[in-house]
Amino acid sequence: MLVDQHQLRVHDLDGIIKGYPAEFLHHPPSPQHPKNLGALASGARLQIVDYALEIEGKLNPKPLKDGGAPAIHFKIETAMMNQHLESWLMADDPQHGNFSMGLANIELKRGSAPTSPSSITSTSKNEEKDLEESIFAFSKAPDEQIGHVNKGGSTGAKVQLEPPRNRNKGRVLISLGGKESSFDVAENVGREMKIEKTPFTLKIDNYWADFRIENGKPGSISDQPNNPAVLVTIRGKAVPATIVETKNPHGGGELPTTGGPPTMPAVGDAAPNHLILFVANDGAISYELLSRKSGKSSGKIDINKPLTTGWADWQLVIDKAMPHAEQWMDFTPAKSETTSTSAGAAELPDGVRIRVEQNGETLEQWVPAGWQVTVPTLPNETMVAYGWKTLPLPIGLELLDFEVKRNEGSDSPAGFKSTLRVSSSDGESATGACWMNHPFSYPSSWLRTWTGFTYKISQASWNPENLGQSSVQILRDPGWLLKWIGSLLVVIGVFMMFYLQPYRKQTEGEPITLTGPKPPKRAQELHPVAR
Template sequence: MTVPESREEKILARRTHSPVWRAVHALGSLDLAMLLLITLTGVCAAATFLESGFSARVARAYVYGSPWFNLWLTLLCLNLICSAATRWPWQRHHAGFVITHAGIIVLLGGALLGRARGFEGSVDLSRGATPATQVLLDRPRLTVESPATGQLFSTPFDPEVRTPRPDRPRFLPLPDSDVQLVIDGYTGSSIEKTELTPDPSSPNPGLVLEFTGPFGNEPIRIPLVLNSASDSRADLGSQASVEFVPALPKSSRPSSVPTFRETQMILAKDPAQPIIHNTSGQPSGFHFFLGSRKATDSLELEILRPDGSGEVYRLADLLNRTMDDFSGTKILVARYWPNLTLQDGQPASDGDSPENPAVLVMLEGNLPDAAPSRLTLSPGPIPGTLSFLGESSSPTPATGSVRPGEIFSPGWKGWSAKLVSLENNARIETITLPAEKGGARPGRPALHARLRSPDGNSGAARWIASGTSAVLTSSNAASRIGFGLELQSLPFSIRLDSFDVPRDPGTDEPANFRASITFADAKKNLEIPAQLEMNHPATFPPGLLPQVTGLSYKFSQAGWDPQDLNRTTLQVLHDPGWLLKWSGSLLMVAGIFSMFYLRRGPQSQPSR
């Protein structure tokens, strides 16, 4: 009689006689699993340091998105599958083991699917603007124009992964051409400057001025071009302007200085509501505050000038005395009522106790010239010279002529100007330069690039900031090169209807961010309004099924502009592997539970 083979004997027999099963047992071995897990643990730890020391893009390029990392994950999945297959035929006590391995495989599959098909980005929305249909991703790209056909080509290019340097440039061949794009520099922060460039094709002259003022030793450089709608005028803040015109105008400054004469009744208990009466001219802009620091102290009067400066005086020192303020204003405290009351419609004092003090202040003076200072220039009567007219608060304008390299006074107090250069034919060009380290304002990343011909000659190099493009030339080719972040199209559009920032009571601190948006699907002729705020994102398509399956797009509040409440920035998250990740996690929990609570019962010993 044939004795039935035990399960262990069957497994040993197929492993001995079948090459396929030998491969399955080799791939599902515990030694291979430990090797893969230890390697992945070390690599992920190194990737954490890469991400903290450099950026998430560097860690993604060298580790998480690299081919060898994907191969390692594939081997781990294969090891899990083969490890479960070596137990075939499965018995009841294998359920936890198999379910746990299946959960890990499903979880890894969801992670790979989410990385391949999902994305995380941002979208800027403005009220009244065209609905957005694209999301900005943190994936730098180069857009290159073919010199032969003019067709545009786009390729991933992350300068942080392998930073180009002059001694280690990166080369990219241009499509349909033997010309190379050479990228030999990168900066994480750039600035834009306007420069005057000689241009024989331009019919207009141009100039460069340098202004030195009382606010620092760093000169302010301004280029101007004649007969240009945008480049013939420049402003130095709100207090001065410079303009290049064909001919000088006549001085338009008023011959007389505006004056004022007014009275103010100042109430100690209501200083924000003075009773002002202008007897002549315009309001003075002066403010007064009456009071005392302690109940036992004598009364004081604070004088606040229009420019924000001021002093505090004892009321007794000013009463019935005319003070000549350094601003040119005469100030007289003409009356004082310790306890102001009205008697027959006239102010009077009910006793000498300062229970409701008030004063009457009389002012007379000249107002500062509110018109901004102006410098106007025009071509001079002699070639190579400029005529200028400088106007300020002074009644006498500054006039004269100047040559390149000469310094002159624009007629503004504390200011001087220098004519740096004068070109007969010129245009203004905006160029990108690396920002100085420790600059006050962050700038955009930029690449330094040039074109190189097959004979080794290179064209002019220039910096290209993120989000911009520039035309590069060589001896035999020209191509427009663009650098920026990748745009991901959405299958729908999103529109901002309103944006509100509630504040904490009594403060200017934001308490919440509320945005009203509208999703629109043109194919389905569908519009769905939605509301989102902090910790309460909006999803589209709506409903439980798209969210559970990971087919929805989640929008969360990400940024705002305190100066413009008609715009906001939303974070966009799309993860089609969401369902697999959660399913895999639940399977792992179920498998581990089974291994602990569904153990194999005690086996009976065979009879001897």
């Protein structure tokens, strides 16, 4: 059971889990005024020296002699967008084995990349289809565009954005089927227009004056045209663009592409703009790269040597590699600009910074809420956790059956009912059922019910995906009868004060008069007035 109170829990070397109150919202500790928690079983002294409302964690693996999982650290940057990203990746880790940058994904696995990449085949059909394609175009990179086929296939369009002039937003140039058209961006944002002499329409979805990717989403960091970009959507009914054979620039077999942006891979193939890094047992690193511009390729990659990804002008460099590593997180207070730009991201937990002193050595470590960290003390390590205070329940619950009644002729639930077995630490048990507005009490004796020393179990919710689960609410309210009696007395008192006043007998007596000498009259002073 969770209690609305923060607590620092220490799994000490003597096997005892010790809890210390840690509520610091209004009076946080500081390195100059720490909160002393006393000595641990190992002789080390424990203190809380700081508190932060938001703590962020970054993966920082530690090397091992043997075992663990492979880990690499990479940097990826683009001069066109003036962005630099870096991260650690660990194999066999669902949380830290992938890195998403919006337009592409990077993944780390064990083993080696395939030596002969499978060719991507596609057959062109002469039948017309409903086509829809979204394309990013950049003013500073007229030969680069990033497309995504939403429906049917590729339109084969080539989109360019002219640089803005005279404080306008530039013009979009469309080359489609040997015909060229241009549209003013400022006048046509959000409008769907016909592309002359073609079966297609064009819609300018958005424009960014200073394009950047923040948290996987496109945006503009200023109103100045430092890096203009535009997103357009082309729709129409036509034959998908034919596929021609082109030489793979990364080496290897022949790879197909279209005259415009490459089409999406067939169902079952890897997603476009995807990089898989492989670490072999001997530490050799290889890759399998899929780019919508350049196709599919594979090969070996060396430390500190850039790999051209084919995703616009992004280049990747691996600067650190560990064949055997263990997961380690570095926690630090979140910066204000980091939290302000992370819209839509999950809320960061709060945390405390602890200080451990033993044998003249001092160690400080942040502990975020919900995490358990290891503190290197002698002779053995000490486990420290921070979070809500937990209390064991004196009873145990077992779900015996869960029933859902449906409304006739539909799948909507009319009600649900849980059959439970309740057990106590004394070995006593009871079976009962609860449903909406019909709770089940344990123990069910009338004395415990009227005094509040009972557990009232009510149906709270249910899981439509799993009828073997049920959510119940447990209420224990000793002294509830006294609160109701007090409320009843207040109501009776208000009734008597307002409605029984005319019927109360009043005491008759002489009227109260003032006694004592009267105050003397003041003589009015006359002052001569000059005329």
